[in-house]
Structures are given as structure tokens and as C-alpha cells.
Amino acid sequence: xxxxxxxxxxxxxxxxxxxxxxxxxPAIGVNWGTISFHRLRPSTVVDLLQQNKIQKVKLFDADPGxxxxxxxxxxxxxxxxxNEMLSVLGSSSVASDLWVRxxxxxxxxxxxxxxxxxxxxxxxxLSSYAGQFQNNVMPALLNLQQSLAKAxxxxxxxxxxxxxxxxxxxxxxxxxxxxPELTQIMTQLVSFLNSNGSPFVVNxxxxxxxxxxxxxxxxYAFFGGTxxxxxxxxxxxxxxxxxxxxxxxxxxxxxGYGQMPIVIGEVGWPTDGALNANLTAARAFNQGLINHVxxxxxxxxxxxxxxxxxxxxxxxxxxxxxxxxxxxERHWGIFSFDGQAKYALNxxxxxxxxxxxxxxxxxxxRWCVADPSKDLxxxxxxxxxxxxxxxxxxxxYGGSCNGIGAKGxxxxxxxxxxxxxxxxxxxxxxxxxxxxxxxxxxxxxxRFLVGVTESTSAAVGTYWxxxxxxxxxxxxxxVFEV
Numbered sequence: 001x002x003x004x005x006x007x008x009x010x011x012x013x014x015x016x017x018x019x020x021x022x023x024x025x026p027a028i029g030v031n032w033g034t035i036s037f038h039r040l041r042p043s044t045v046v047d048l049l050q051q052n053k054i055q056k057v058k059l060f061d062a063d064p065g066x067x068x069x070x071x072x073x074x075x076x077x078x079x080x081x082x083n084e085m086l087s088v089l090g091s092s093s094v095a096s097d098l099w100v101r102x103x104x105x106x107x108x109x110x111x112x113x114x115x116x117x118x119x120x121x122x123x124x125x126l127s128s129y130a131g132q133f134q135n136n137v138m139p140a141l142l143n144l145q146q147s148l149a150k151a152x153x154x155x156x157x158x159x160x161x162x163x164x165x166x167x168x169x170x171x172x173x174x175x176x177x178x179x180p181e182l183t184q185i186m187t188q189l190v191s192f193l194n195s196n197g198s199p200f201v202v203n204x205x206x207x208x209x210x211x212x213x214x215x216x217x218x219x220y221a222f223f224g225g226t227x228x229x230x231x232x233x234x235x236x237x238x239x240x241x242x243x244x245x246x247x248x249x250x251x252x253x254x255x256g257y258g259q260m261p262i263v264i265g266e267v268g269w270p271t272d273g274a275l276n277a278n279l280t281a282a283r284a285f286n287q288g289l290i291n292h293v294x295x296x297x298x299x300x301x302x303x304x305x306x307x308x309x310x311x312x313x314x315x316x317x318x319x320x321x322x323x324x325x326x327x328x329e330r331h332w333g334i335f336s337f338d339g340q341a342k343y344a345l346n347x348x349x350x351x352x353x354x355x356x357x358x359x360x361x362x363x364x365x366r367w368c369v370a371d372p373s374k375d376l377x378x379x380x381x382x383x384x385x386x387x388x389x390x391x392x393x394x395x396x397y398g399g400s401c402n403g404i405g406a407k408g409x410x411x412x413x414x415x416x417x418x419x420x421x422x423x424x425x426x427x428x429x430x431x432x433x434x435x436x437x438x439x440x441x442x443x444x445x446x447r448f449l450v451g452v453t454e455s456t457s458a459a460v461g462t463y464w465x466x467x468x469x470x471x472x473x474x475x476x477x478x479v480f481e482v
Contacts, residue, residue, distance in 0.1 A: 029056025090139025176250030223288030273327030368418035
């Protein structure tokens with residue numbers, strides 16, 4: 001019988017050989033975020049991925065529940081490391097060894113999880129971070145690469161750093177360059193990526209360009225042609241995605257890495273919470289993007305060479321996300337929080353249209369609404385309380401529930417809180433102003449949700465719970481090292 005160490009060595013050799021095969025056609029993957037009040041079971045989400053023939057998924061952490069559910073699925077996985085963990089991983093090889101052992105080595109192997117990438121941080125060079133994580137990136141990468149080598153996985157699991165598109169800038173794509181304060185670290189980063197056979201991962205959001213500027217041409221954000229084409233020498237750009245992508249290509253070229261493979265780590269369009277964030281626009285953008293990428297046309301600076309992979313943002317709505325960037329932040333999913341397809345979309349993966357999640361366990365079909373027989377003049381504090389806890393972003397200007405009237409707004413807020421409290425009868429009291437109904441109060445595209453039977457407290461706390469556990473573990477490591 002082979003010893004465990006021998007099995008790992010043989011498995012690692014096979015992985016190295018498989019990773020040297022010629023690159024496949026560009027693949028469409030998804031980001032699976034979990035900052036939700038109503039979190040589906042990981043097994044339900046994996047079944048949803050398989051039903052829709054999605055073979056690549058990107059996680060924002062190394063949630064053991066998600067990884068366990070992905071075992072044996074054959075789905076290629078990118079696991080993430082939050083920015084807050086980079087400092088300790090870069091300063092302690094013991095810490096990086098522990099992280100790799102707990103979150104990579106323990107899951108890969110025959111019948112395990114096909115972890116192909118580790119995302120070291122998430123947009124750590126974002127200008128709004130003011131350099132907070134910048135100096136932690138390279139030390140963390142170097143330590144983690146050594147840890148992967150110790151585990152005989154360095155030839156198979158690739159380290160990447162998802163960057164926001166604000167890492168580079170230019171008036172025209174051909175003039176693209178990384179921000180001056182990032183030139184040195186970007187030179188180090190792309191050299192590291194190139195040496196280890198890793199792609200450059202970038203997040204591109206034409207929606208945010210449109211949202212952030214009244215002067216941005218709306219049709220330039222999509223793929224159906226534009227009356228505001230950008231002419232750059234002999235090249236003509238008819239959509240923001242190609243222009244942004246080629247700005248990165250130019251920036252990489254200036255550093256001597258013009259042929260580096262590029263993966264789109266995040267790209268998408270929200271369906272609610274702001275003007276231009278709706279089902280029609282989201283479908284037009286995502287379908288246009290998918291068709292464009294899978295056509296293999298490439299871009300003016302890379303004709304016939306599309307991105308390696310494209311990860312749509314995102315798989316599911318995340319109703320507990322921060323709305324600091326905008327109310328749309330909770331509505332990026334191609335599926336709603338409960339795994340129901342929002343619109344017709346062909347991912348080019350063998351299915352004509354998206355298939356809904358199966359076997360979702362809902363709470364009973366009942367809703368909390370404002371009692372029409374009561375005086376609602378003193379309801380404002382109750383609404384504020386409900387919306388400070390639950391998600392009411394669809395009620396805001398540009399949202400799908402913005403036009404349902406004052407009583408409708410009250411009912412929506414009451415119901416959002418009621419479902420979050422797992423339909424506890426007392427949570428629909430509101431000093432006698434609320435009442436439970438068995439008639440669905442949804443109006444048009446304004447959907448009054450019914451919660452799922454998952455534990456909400458565990459769902460919302462997953463990310464920070466993981467960070468706290470990691471801090472406690474690292475305190476133990478620090479004590480041990482001392």
C-alpha cells in the first residue's frame with residue numbers, strides 16, 4: 001500500500017502534467033459570495049452550478065462549508081484570502097504554512113476540491129484604501145508560494161492578486177499605465193506572476209463608470225454598438241469593456257509583459273437599487289459580454305485572444321452587503337438570493353437558459369404587511385428600525401419597488417424584517433400596525449420575498465467569524481514562535 005506522502009507526490013506530479021496542457025477556450029465562471037441574510041445551503045448552490053454546467057467558481061474566502069460541498073464536483077475553484085489576513089501571512093511562514101495546510105492541502109486530492117487558484121487579497125491596491133494593504137501583498141505572495149511548494153502543490157495551484165481597474169489609467173487605451181505610486185510594486189507583482197505561470201486578474205465594471213459619471217455615454221457601456229466610439233490611432237473602441245481591457249494590456253506592455261494572460265475576476269451588471277440597474281440592462285450587458293468573449297474576437301490590442309476566463313459577478317444576490325458604494329451592491333446576482341434565475345441568459349455552456357435552484361427549503365408562504373385598518377401616521381420609526389436591520393434597498397430611487405406607494409413601502413419594510421426574523425409572530429407586531437397575510441403582496445417586478453429555512457445568524461457572520469477564528473489561531477502561532 002502506498003504511504004500518504006507517496007500518494008501526495010504522485011498526485012502532485014499528475015497535477016503538474018495536467019497544468020502544462022494547452023490552454024482551453026475562454027470559460028465563463030461565477031463569483032459565489034455569501035454575505036446574505038438568507039443563505040442557501042452550500043450543497044444547493046453546488047447543485048445549481050452543476051445544473052447550469054458552470055465549471056469555474058471564485059470564492060472570497062476559504063469557507064469550509066462551500067469547499068466541502070464542492071468536493072468531487074469537478075468544478076475548478078479560486079479560493080480567496082481577505083486583505084486583513086495579508087499582513088500576518090507575509091510576516092510569518094508558519095502562518096502561511098498553516099493557511100495552505102488548512103485551506104488547500106486538506107481539500108485537494110482524488111475526489112477532493114479542484115482548487116486551481118488562490119486569490120491573495122481582493123483589490124488590495126484600490127485607491128480608496130490609501131495604501132493600507134499595498135506593502136503586505138508581495139511578502140504574502142512569497143510566503144504562500146513557498147508553502148505551496150512544501151505541500152507539492154506549487155505547480156498546480158497558482159497565486160493571483162485580483163486588481164481593481166483603478167490600478168491603471170489613461171486617456172486612451174494605448175496610453176495605459178499603472179498609477180505612478182504602484183509602478184514599483186506592479187513590476188514586482190507581474191514578474192512574480194510570470195515566473196510562476198499565473199495570469200493577471202482584473203475586475204472591470206462598466207456599470208460603475210456609468211453610475212459614477214453623468215457624462216459617460218450609456219450605449220458605450222454595452223456591446224450593441226455606440227454613437228460615442230473611442231478612436232485610438234488605427235483602433236476603434238465601441239464598448240467600455242474592450243477599452244478598459246486594452247488599457248491594462250498597454251500598462252502590462254510598458255512593464256515588459258504585454259503577452260501576460262489576463263483573467264477577468266469580476267464583471268457584471270446589477271438588477272436593482274439604482275438608475276440603469278434593472279433586469280433589462282443586466283441581461284443586455286451580461287449576454288453581450290458572454291457572446292463577445294466566446295466569439296474569440298479579442299480586442300484591438302489582442303485580436304483573436306480573449307481573456308483566459310471570465311468570472312461573472314455574481315452568482316447570487318447578497319442582501320447583507322454594505323451599501324456604501326450604492327444600493328445596487330446587494331443586487332448583482334444572475335440569480336436571486338434563493339437561486340431563482342432573474343432573466344433569460346445563455347452562458348454558452350450547453351444550457352439554453354438558466355435553470356433555477358432545486359429543492360430550496362422556504363419558510364411558509366406568508367407575509368407581514370401594514371394593517372390597512374390602522375392609522376399609520378406614527379409608523380416612520382418602525383420602518384427605520386426594520387430597514388436598519390433588513391434589506392430595503394429596492395425601495396430607493398431607481399429601485400424595483402420605488403413606485404409601490406407609501407403603504408406599499410411600509411409593508412415591504414415590515415415583511416423584510418419579518419422574514420429575516422424567520423417569521424416569528426412577534427416580529428410582525430410593530431405596535432399593532434402589522435398583520436400577517438397569506439396573499440402575496442408582490443407588485444410587478446417588486447417582489448416581497450419569503451425567506452429560506454437556513455440559519456441567518458451563521459450566514460451573515462461567516463466572513464467575520466472566519467477572520468476572528470484566524471486571528472485566534474495566529475495568536476496561538478505567535479505565542480508558539482516566541
